[in-house]
Every structure is written in C-alpha cells, then in structure tokens.
Amino acid sequence: MATKHFSSQAVWSPHADSLYFPQLSEDIQADVAIVGAGITGITTAYHLAKEGQRVVVIESMKVGMGTTGSSTGNLYAPIDEQLFTIASKHDESTLKEVVSSRQSAIDFIERRVHEFNIDCEFERVPFYLFTTPGTQSESSKIKNEQEAAKIAGLKISTDAPENFPFKLDEIIEIADQAQFNPLQYVRKFASAIKSDNCQIFEDTKVTNVKDGRPCIVKTEYATVKANKVIMATHSPKGIYAVHTAMEPMREHALAVKLNSKLPAPGIYWHMFKDQHYSIRPYKRGKEEFLLVLGEPYKVGHENNTEDxxxxxxxxxxxxxxxxxxEYSWAAQNYKPADALPYIGRSPMEENIFIATGFAADGLIYGTMAGKIFSDAILGMKNQWSKLYSPTRFTPVASAAKFMKANADVSFQLMKDYLFYGDADELKEVRAGEGKTIKLNNERLAVYRDTEEKLHIVSGICPHMGCVVHWNNGEKSWDCPCHGSRFSTDGEVLEGPAYRGLAKPEKLPETK
Ligand SMILES: Cc1cc2nc3c(=O)[nH]c(=O)nc-3n(C[C@H](O)[C@H](O)[C@H](O)COP(=O)(O)OP(=O)(O)OC[C@H]3O[C@@H](n4cnc5c(N)ncnc54)[C@H](O)[C@@H]3O)c2cc1C
Structure with missing residues (x-):
C-alpha cells in the first residue's frame, strides 16, 4: 500500500563532497560568462578554459544541485521519446547523427572520469527497453525501436537476458551504455577545472542578462562583463522563442531498499501505459538502492501531484x-516540439547562447552542448551544431506539438483569468494547503503552513503573466505555461522567470 511522503532529496545529495566554491562579491570581466553550473555549464567551462578563454561560471545554488543532481544518472544513446520518433519526425540521416553524437558524449564523459580520476561510480552497462505480459499493447513500439536502433548502427539484441528481473514480452537490449553518480561527476569535474582562468561561483543568482558588446550579466551583488554569455540554466532565463516550442514536464523518483537482491547493473525502461518507467540499481559502498522514475505530468497541470x-x-x-x-524527489525537463534539443546561438541575440529542450536525456545533450558552444565561440567547425541549432525550422516535425503547447498556453491564460480562484475566502485554505483567491481585486496565491501561518504572494507568474497553480506534493506554486516554479514565499525555484512572485500591494485581513 502506497504511503504519503515526500523528502524532496535525491539519492545523491547527502553524500555530495563538500567542495568549496566562493560567492561572487565584486565586478569582474571575462571572455565568456556561463550562467548555471549543471552538466551543461561545467562541461562548457572545461572546453573553453582548456582553449585559453577566461571563463566565469555563476551558479545560484550549489554546483550540480539543479536538475543534473536530481537525475537518475543514466547515459544512453536512445532518447526518452524513442529513436523511432526521430526517424518518423525527421529522417534516417538525422537518426544516425543523433545516435552518433550521443554515443560520443558518453565516451567524452568516460574520458573525463579517467582524466580527472573522478570517483563517480561510472560503469558501462546494458540498456533495456521492454514490455511485459501486462503491457503488450506497447509491443509494437519496441519493434519500431529495434528497427530504428538497427538503422542507427547500434549493437542490439532482442533475446531475453538471463535472470531478467521482469517477465518479458518484447525487448531490445543495447550494449555498452553507462551509468554514474551525476552529482559527484559534475562537482568533481568543476573542482578539477577551477583555476584563475576558470572561476566558479556558487550562491550567486543572476538577475538579468543583457546582450551587447560586452554583454552585461547582473548578479545580486556584482556585475560580470563578458564577450559571450552561455545560458546553461536548463531553460533560458527571460523571454525566448524556444519557450513556445517546449513542454515543461515533471517526473517523480524514488530510491528504495529491497528485501531481495538488486537486479544486475543496467538501465531498465519498462514501457507501461503510454510512458516508460525508468529503473536502475545503484550501489554506494555497502548500501544498495533501486531507483525508479515515472508518472510524468505537465508542470502546473496536475491537481494532485501527491497522487x-x-x-x-x-x-x-x-x-x-x-x-x-529512502529518498523521494521530483525534477523537471523540457520536451522539444520536434524531439531534438536547442543548442547554440540564441536566434534573436548576437552574443548569447542557449541550451534547452533536453527532455529527460540531458546528461548527454548537456555534455554535447559544451563542445558545440566552445566550437562556435572559438570559430571552429562542429559536425552537430546545425542539427541542434535553435534557429532550425522544422515545421512538419514540430507542428502538432507546437500548436498543442501554444493553444494550451492561450487556454490556460484565458481560463485562469476568467475563473480566477480555487477559494473565495482565506478561511477555506486549510493547514498544509495552497489556494488561489481573488481579494481586494488582487489575484493572490495563499498557502497556510502546518502552524497555521499564512504565506500570501501574487498568483501571477512574472515571466509572461500566467496564473500559477498549486503543487500539493512539493508545496510549490507552478506556472502551467512555461514551467517556472516558486516557493510558498514566492522565490524562484526553477524555470525561465528571473523574479519571484510579487508580494501583494495590500495584505488582506488574515483573521
Ligand atoms: C527526474 C529526471 C531524471 C533524469 N534522468 C536523466 C538520466 O538518467 N540521463 C540523462 O541523460 N538525463 C536525465 N535527465 C535530464 C537531465 O538531468 C537534464 O537534462 C540535465 O541535467 C540538464 O543539465 P543542465 O546543466 O542543462 O541543467 P541543470 O543541471 O538544471 O543546471 C542549471 C543550473 O542553472 C542554475 N540557475 C538557474 N537559474 C539561475 C540564475 N538565475 N542564476 C544562476 N544560476 C542559475 C540552477 O541552479 C542549476 O544548477 C533527467 C531529468 C529528470 C527530470
């Protein structure tokens, strides 16, 4: 029987090495400023600093503690939406390029693990996508994936492996994929590359970025002037056209201890009711965990995320x-309209680069982004830059999802403004609950904590003006339009919004 609990801490966090990166406290100049120290930001810093660029990385929280440190640490050539989707939305040559670029990113990570002696439990393992007798309706997708993987040149098997932990219907096995501890990898990688030429700052929030010559990056305490800026913030901060071409999704993860032995090392994707559950065993010293990830939902669209x-x-x-x-957490990803990420120069800007739309495959895409960015900045040719360019135009591949995502944004805006409010009065908000309420003509978001204290902020997302929705599992206010999320006191947790939810002009009577 399932129980209600949500610790919001990923399995990797409590054991992250306590490495020190300072806060930025005075103005500086750099060749390249990188906003965000996840796998994308740190890999980009590595490439650029190696080529003699003066690099500054600015992270609002701690290195690696964003989505990278909430991922499940699987490294694989296939993609979340399956390879056959690339073949059907694009063509065979795109499929081959996606697979070869992803394979080479896995090799890159392995080389860095050896180069810097990073103890992040990196291990080559098989990848399995399968159906079980109860989920046969999904079997045709496995057959399509077998075909697509063969075309892409991957080494596959369709036989049931020995001691497989599920009764099988259909399966595809891809050899030589990998797993690691993503948080440890990024933090140790950052520590290995930091130098006078590659400065990394934590606890420093970027509050605005202005394109120009130089670009101006404002942080809470100081300003960075740089020739180029990389937005390695998972979803670029501010207003960008790519936001309209992506769906922000959240997924839930658990790390549990079993009464039985762990399955053999591997990446297990179980096709199940229009989604796949992702399962992996993980050993930390003598401790053994099974990690499972599933139940994706669109941010701000699920009334009961606890469910x-x-x-x-x-x-x-x-x-x-x-x-x-032992651990339970949730994390976000951005699904691109045409099943390919957006990596490269921002279409409307001269010196700002973006990397987003990674779906749940971004440990690889973020790694790849590092090389694409450094090649672009250093004026070198990159064989994959065109494929992933944010300026690409793929009307056929993107059409249905693009229309759906944007119709949805318009619908949300209209519905939420017309019918604002889950409640009419403050007393309807019970302890532990959040509700939107219109009071004194202000659209408010109200949370009553377990000690009965009210936390009242504006219910309007400062990014593009949509109405935020309550997320009961994580106790946050989530924007259904472009995925910004806020704490109950209005601080930005993630997403494209720079600013938090405003405090109401006039606080309502709280009795
Ligand atoms: C539950 C889940 C499981 C996943 N598992 C896998 C997996 O097994 N394999 C895989 O390949 N991919 C996986 N992914 C996807 C992958 O984790 C992400 O795509 C990837 O980590 C993105 O890396 P990033 O560096 O671009 O972003 P992040 O790791 O999110 O880094 C962005 C950083 O920017 C910082 N930032 C944001 N705003 C500011 C600001 N204003 N100022 C300064 N800093 C700022 C954030 O604090 C953050 O640290 C998973 C995703 C989810 C949701």
Missing part, C-alpha cells in the same frame, strides 16, 4: 519486494 508520486510507489511495490523508501 502521481504514490503511483510510482505502487508500481514499485507491484514489481519488487520493497523494504524501505
């Missing part, structure tokens, strides 16, 4: 003998 989290737990208990849930 999706409990579905993941139910799935686990149906399939494994669970002893204890």
């Amino acid at each position: 999706s989290f409990m579905k993941v737990e139910e799935y686990l208990r149906d399939n494994f003998d669970v002893a204890k849930i």
Whole structure:
C-alpha cells in the first residue's frame, strides 16, 4: 500500500563532497560568462578554459544541485521519446547523427572520469527497453525501436537476458551504455577545472542578462562583463522563442531498499501505459538502492501531484519486494516540439547562447552542448551544431506539438483569468494547503503552513503573466505555461522567470 511522503532529496545529495566554491562579491570581466553550473555549464567551462578563454561560471545554488543532481544518472544513446520518433519526425540521416553524437558524449564523459580520476561510480552497462505480459499493447513500439536502433548502427539484441528481473514480452537490449553518480561527476569535474582562468561561483543568482558588446550579466551583488554569455540554466532565463516550442514536464523518483537482491547493473525502461518507467540499481559502498522514475505530468497541470508520486510507489511495490523508501524527489525537463534539443546561438541575440529542450536525456545533450558552444565561440567547425541549432525550422516535425503547447498556453491564460480562484475566502485554505483567491481585486496565491501561518504572494507568474497553480506534493506554486516554479514565499525555484512572485500591494485581513 502506497504511503504519503515526500523528502524532496535525491539519492545523491547527502553524500555530495563538500567542495568549496566562493560567492561572487565584486565586478569582474571575462571572455565568456556561463550562467548555471549543471552538466551543461561545467562541461562548457572545461572546453573553453582548456582553449585559453577566461571563463566565469555563476551558479545560484550549489554546483550540480539543479536538475543534473536530481537525475537518475543514466547515459544512453536512445532518447526518452524513442529513436523511432526521430526517424518518423525527421529522417534516417538525422537518426544516425543523433545516435552518433550521443554515443560520443558518453565516451567524452568516460574520458573525463579517467582524466580527472573522478570517483563517480561510472560503469558501462546494458540498456533495456521492454514490455511485459501486462503491457503488450506497447509491443509494437519496441519493434519500431529495434528497427530504428538497427538503422542507427547500434549493437542490439532482442533475446531475453538471463535472470531478467521482469517477465518479458518484447525487448531490445543495447550494449555498452553507462551509468554514474551525476552529482559527484559534475562537482568533481568543476573542482578539477577551477583555476584563475576558470572561476566558479556558487550562491550567486543572476538577475538579468543583457546582450551587447560586452554583454552585461547582473548578479545580486556584482556585475560580470563578458564577450559571450552561455545560458546553461536548463531553460533560458527571460523571454525566448524556444519557450513556445517546449513542454515543461515533471517526473517523480524514488530510491528504495529491497528485501531481495538488486537486479544486475543496467538501465531498465519498462514501457507501461503510454510512458516508460525508468529503473536502475545503484550501489554506494555497502548500501544498495533501486531507483525508479515515472508518472510524468505537465508542470502546473496536475491537481494532485501527491497522487502521481504514490503511483510510482505502487508500481514499485507491484514489481519488487520493497523494504524501505529512502529518498523521494521530483525534477523537471523540457520536451522539444520536434524531439531534438536547442543548442547554440540564441536566434534573436548576437552574443548569447542557449541550451534547452533536453527532455529527460540531458546528461548527454548537456555534455554535447559544451563542445558545440566552445566550437562556435572559438570559430571552429562542429559536425552537430546545425542539427541542434535553435534557429532550425522544422515545421512538419514540430507542428502538432507546437500548436498543442501554444493553444494550451492561450487556454490556460484565458481560463485562469476568467475563473480566477480555487477559494473565495482565506478561511477555506486549510493547514498544509495552497489556494488561489481573488481579494481586494488582487489575484493572490495563499498557502497556510502546518502552524497555521499564512504565506500570501501574487498568483501571477512574472515571466509572461500566467496564473500559477498549486503543487500539493512539493508545496510549490507552478506556472502551467512555461514551467517556472516558486516557493510558498514566492522565490524562484526553477524555470525561465528571473523574479519571484510579487508580494501583494495590500495584505488582506488574515483573521
Ligand atoms: C527526474 C529526471 C531524471 C533524469 N534522468 C536523466 C538520466 O538518467 N540521463 C540523462 O541523460 N538525463 C536525465 N535527465 C535530464 C537531465 O538531468 C537534464 O537534462 C540535465 O541535467 C540538464 O543539465 P543542465 O546543466 O542543462 O541543467 P541543470 O543541471 O538544471 O543546471 C542549471 C543550473 O542553472 C542554475 N540557475 C538557474 N537559474 C539561475 C540564475 N538565475 N542564476 C544562476 N544560476 C542559475 C540552477 O541552479 C542549476 O544548477 C533527467 C531529468 C529528470 C527530470
């Protein structure tokens, strides 16, 4: 039986090495300023600093603690939406390029692990995509994936492996993929590359970026002037056209201890009810965990996110003998309209570069972005820059999703403005609940904490003016339009918004 609990801490976090990166406290200049120290920002810094560029990386939280440190650490050539989607939305040559670029990013990570002696449990493992007797309706997708993987030149097997932890219907196995601890990799990588030429700052929030010669990057305490800026913030901060071509999604993850032995090392993707559950075993010293990720939903569109989290737990208990849930968390990804990420120069700007639309495959795409950016900045040719360029125009491949995403934004805006409010009065908000309420003509978002204290902020997302929705599992205010998320006191948690939810002009009577 599933239970309600949500620790919001990924399995990697408590054991992250306590490495020190200072806060930026005075104005500086650089060749390149990189906003965000996830896998994208740190890999980009590595390439540029190696080529003699003066690099500054600015991170609002701690290095690696964004989505990178909330991922499941799987490195694979296929993609979240399956390779056959690339073949059908684009063509065979695009499919081959995507696979070869992804394979080479795995090799790059392996080389860095050896170069810097990074103890991040990097291991080559097989990747499995499969259906079970209860999920046969998805079998045709496995057959399509077998075909696409063969075309892409991957080494595959369609035989059931020995001691496979599920009863199988159809399967594709791809050899020589990999797994690691993503947080440890990025933090140790950052520590290895930091130098006078490659300065890395934590706890420093960028509050604005202005394109120009030089670009001006404002942080809370100081300003950075740089010839180029890389927005390695997962979704670029501010207003960018790519936001209209992506769907922000959230997924729930659990790390549990089992009463039985762990399955053999590997990446297990179980096709199940129009999604795939992603499962991986993970050993940390003598401790053994099984990680499972599933139940994706569009940010701000799920009324009861606690429920999706409990579905993941139910799935686990149906399939494994669970002893204890140790960690539970959720994280975000941005699904691109044409199934390819956007990496390169921002279409409307001269000196700003963006990397986004990674879906749940961005440990690889972020790694790849580092080389694409450094080649662009250093004036070198890159064989994949055109494929992933944000300026590409793929009307056929993107049309349906683009129309759906944008119709949805317009619909949300209209509906939420016309019918604003989950409640009419403050007393309707019970302890532990969040509700939108219109009071004194202001559209408010109200949370009552478990000690009955009210937290009242504006219900309007400062990014593009949509109305935020309550996320009961994570106790946050989430924007259904472009995926910005805010704490109950209005601070930005993630997404494209720079500023938090405003405080109301006049605080309502709270009795
Ligand atoms: C649940 C889940 C599991 C996943 N598992 C996998 C997987 O197994 N394999 C895989 O390949 N991909 C996986 N992904 C996708 C992958 O984790 C991401 O695509 C990838 O980590 C993105 O890296 P990034 O560096 O671009 O972004 P992030 O790691 O999010 O880094 C961006 C950084 O920018 C910082 N930032 C934001 N705003 C500011 C600001 N104003 N000022 C300064 N800094 C700022 C953030 O704090 C953050 O640290 C998963 C995604 C999810 C949601």
